Amino acid sequence: MQHIRKGDIVQVITGNTRDHGKVGKIKAVFSKTERVLVEGVNMIKRHTKPSSSNQSGGIIEKEAPIHVSNVMHYCESAESRSKVVLTRNADGTRVRSYKINGETLKEN
Secondary structure: OOOOOOOOHHHHHHHHOOOOOEEEEEEEEEOOOEEEOOOOOOOEEEEEEOOOOOOEEEEEEEEOOEEEHHHHEEEOOOOEEEEEEEEOOOOOEEEEOOOOOOEEEEOO
């Protein structure tokens, strides 16, 4: 089971210098390859031919997936990255919360 889900806010902790330290939202999770797609991180340029969906063609800039081990949850209230732990509420439900301050993550 992966600890990162779609919609979580993460920070890039390793990688190339242009993306190191960037904070973004998870757009997609690819569990088979253990990769995630983060908004505004690992931008690549794709040269495309004109087609019915893209009339003009040209150079398109889009995000490429990065490995899940290169990102870590980011707590906006503490303005720091943090591990995530599962805690039980009084009614017995399990919720994900930040280890740094105990704040619960918003579920999508």
